[in-house]
Amino acid sequence: MCGIVGLFLKDPKLEPRLGQLLTDMLVTMTDRGPDSAGIAIYSGAEEGQAKLTLQSASPETDFADLDVALAKAIGAPVSVAVKSTHAVVDLPAGKLDAARQALASHRPAIKVMSAGESIEIFKEVGLPKDVAARFEVAKMSGTHGIGHTRMATESAVTTMGAHPFSTGADQCLVHNGSLSNHNGVRRVLKKAGMTFETENDTEVAAAFISHKLQEGKKLGEAMEATLTDLDGFFTFVVGTKNGFGVVRDPIACKPAVMAETDQYVAFGSEYRALVNLPGIETARVWEPEPATVYFWER
Amino acid sequence: MQTFDLEAEGLRALNSALHALKGQTNMTAWEVINPKGAHAIAAGVDAPVEITVRGSTGYYCAGMNKLATIRIKGSAGPGVAENMMSGTVIIDGDASQYAGATGRGGLLVIKGNASSRCGISMKGIDIVVHGNIGHMSCFMAQSGNLVVLGDAGEALGDSLYEARLFVRGKVKSLGTDCIEKEMRDEHFLIVEDLLRRGEADAKARPEEFRRYGSARKLYNFNIDNAQSY
Structure with a gap:
């Protein structure tokens, strides 16, 4: 099954509550997939700054003195906030690539979960309530976010196999379903220069969209292309720095419900996920049509 | 009128109470409040009663219904009235x-x-x-x-x-x-x-x-x- 939730805020007054609202929505979806859970939060960044979210299986050693080591390697000030197995690194935007290279050579066991100006991704094996508590997601503020709770079908239950997948700056994707042509698409994308961390089908979908965006396509066009080039069952929810999108395959057997008010656009695999949002009683609630791209950008 | 708060009392209590109604009963009118998209609300009812659900429902509401009239004052999730045998199910909103x-x-x-x-x-x-x-x-x-x-x-x-x-x-x-x-x-x-x-x-x-x-x-x-x- 898998459960997906998403929230795109239009009203800045709700931004301090993004983490709390998204956590509640995701916990409601726990019985759709208890293997692992993850959340992407777009929390904004200061002008000229960027963020890396890192993950390590041995955070005590990998994250020790990481700020000093990275600052030295890239020649710029760096701050590191460790949260359990993850760490968020704040650094000058122009130093992102240098920092990734330094990490790969100095601390090769560290995995990069996300990179960009706004995005932070936290994901682990376990129940949504435990994963959210571990990373204190409920305390986070932001403009939009996506959550996923996984019932694995296509690859192993591991931290890296959890969603969201991020394959480009400030981009992420979550998926309910399974793809049948992901090996073929992965080969094509590898030839085009995309890199992969897992054998997971969803990572291929994320990279497919990132590759289209790299080619200069707009978010809507990139999502439209999934309908012709990806084979299988899918409901995708996609995040970018300024946007939030939804697309379902033409058969549309993976459930989806959306709600929109003046304050937000919300997505849930089931209506249950949306019932505690403010103003849901008077929201426009609908089921997204098959093979139709929906997206919102600010 | 029997009013049942689904959020407070839970799905099993509701469906057990409804399943206990057999044949003729004097508890003919039921109202379910706070459904909040829960699954399997009023599934398997087998009595000529009237049930009104005040809100939207999740999967399989009114599944296998026999004899009952079930009104959903909201929208219904996937599989509403699946394998209904008899009776009536009326949804005011959309159905998945x-x-x-x-x-x-x-x-x-x-x-x-x-x-x-x-x-x-x-x-x-x-x-x-x-x-x-x-x-x-x-x-x-x-x-x-x-x-x-x-x-x-x-x-x-x-x-x-x-x-x-x-x-x-x-x-x-x-x-x-x-x-x-x-x-x-x-x-x-x-x-x-x-x-x-x-x-x-x-x-x-x-x-x-x-x-x-x-x-x-x-x-x-x-x-x-x-x-x-």
């Missing part, structure tokens, strides 16, 4: 995929739109949809009637048996072995009766509908197609 699937009897009324696979494999249920229905509706539908005041999506009635499909609006495409058929006197009577019972007689007239049914070409093995297998 496979509404009324495999239903054997009774009447399902959807006042909004129904999404994909509405009435899939229906076996005697009557379904009235005031709005539109999605793709693959009535796939392999065996008997019963579907009345749609709006439009139908792709592949309506694919591999249809003997269910009768009446659509007032556009049909995006017909599925394999589904064809348009003549509206005869008995069909106008069926539609008239269902529009009235489906609370839609003020919205549409029987002569506005077209009928679709099985071409019956898939009923028997055709030796000319042997090389295709």
Whole structure:
């Protein structure tokens, strides 16, 4: 099954509550997939700054003195906030690539979960309530976010196999379903220069969209292309720095419900996920049509 | 009136109380508050009672219903009234995929739109949809009637048996072995009766509908197609 939730805020007054609202929505979806859970939060960044979210299986050693080591390697000030197995690194935007290279050579066991100006991704094996508590997601503020709770079908239950997948700056994707042509698409994308961390089908979908965006396509066009080039069952929810999108395959057997008010656009695999949002009683609630791209950008 | 707060008392308590009603009962009117999209609300009821659900429901609301009249004052999730045997289910809002699937009897009324696979494999249920229905509706539908005041999506009635499909609006495409058929006197009577019972007689007239049914070409093995297998 898998459960997906998403929230795109239009009203800045709700931004301090993004983490709390998204956590509640995701916990409601726990019985759709208890293997692992993850959340992407777009929390904004200061002008000229960027963020890396890192993950390590041995955070005590990998994250020790990481700020000093990275600052030295890239020649710029760096701050590191460790949260359990993850760490968020704040650094000058122009130093992102240098920092990734330094990490790969100095601390090769560290995995990069996300990179960009706004995005932070936290994901682990376990129940949504435990994963959210571990990373204190409920305390986070932001403009939009996506959550996923996984019932694995296509690859192993591991931290890296959890969603969201991020394959480009400030981009992420979550998926309910399974793809049948992901090996073929992965080969094509590898030839085009995309890199992969897992054998997971969803990572291929994320990279497919990132590759289209790299080619200069707009978010809507990139999502439209999934309908012709990806084979299988899918409901995708996609995040970018300024946007939030939804697309379902033409058969549309993976459930989806959306709600929109003046304050937000919300997505849930089931209506249950949306019932505690403010103003849901008077929201426009609908089921997204098959093979139709929906997206919102600010 | 029995009022049941689903959030406070839980689904099992509700369905146990409803399942305890057998045959004639003096507790004939029930109201469920705070449904909040929960699954399997009032599934498996087998008594002539009236149940009103004040809000939207999750998967399989009113599944396997027998005798009861169940009103949903909101929208319904996937599989509403699945395998209904008898009674009536009326949804004020929209219904998600496979509404009324495999239903054997009774009447399902959807006042909004129904999404994909509405009435899939229906076996005697009557379904009235005031709005539109999605793709693959009535796939392999065996008997019963579907009345749609709006439009139908792709592949309506694919591999249809003997269910009768009446659509007032556009049909995006017909599925394999589904064809348009003549509206005869008995069909106008069926539609008239269902529009009235489906609370839609003020919205549409029987002569506005077209009928679709099985071409019956898939009923028997055709030796000319042997090389295709």
